[in-house]
Amino acid sequence: MSEEMKATQESKWWLNSTTIRYACLTTAPALVFVLKLFGVDISEGEIGAIVDAIVAIMSAIGVIGILIGRFKANKPLRIAK
Numbered sequence: 001m002s003e004e005m006k007a008t009q010e011s012k013w014w015l016n017s018t019t020i021r022y023a024c025l026t027t028a029p030a031l032v033f034v035l036k037l038f039g040v041d042i043s044e045g046e047i048g049a050i051v052d053a054i055v056a057i058m059s060a061i062g063v064i065g066i067l068i069g070r071f072k073a074n075k076p077l078r079i080a081k
Helices: 003-008 018-025 031-035 044-072
Strands: none
Touching: 003 044, 031 044
C-alpha cells in the first residue's frame, strides 16, 4: 500500500474534527454584523450587548469543545475530502 493511501485511511476530513467545529463556533459574534448587513435594525448599544453575550457564551463552549476534541483526537487531519 502506498504511503499516500495509508495516510488517507489513517486521517479524517478536517470538518469531521471536533476541534475544528468548536473553533468555528468562536466566530459566532460576527453573525450580528451579518444580520445588520441584511437590514436587521439593531442599535449600536444592542450590538455591543449582544456581541458581549455571544462572545462570553461561545468562548466558553468553544474552549470546552476544543479541549474535548484534542483529548479525543486519535487521527491526524487531512484537508482533502
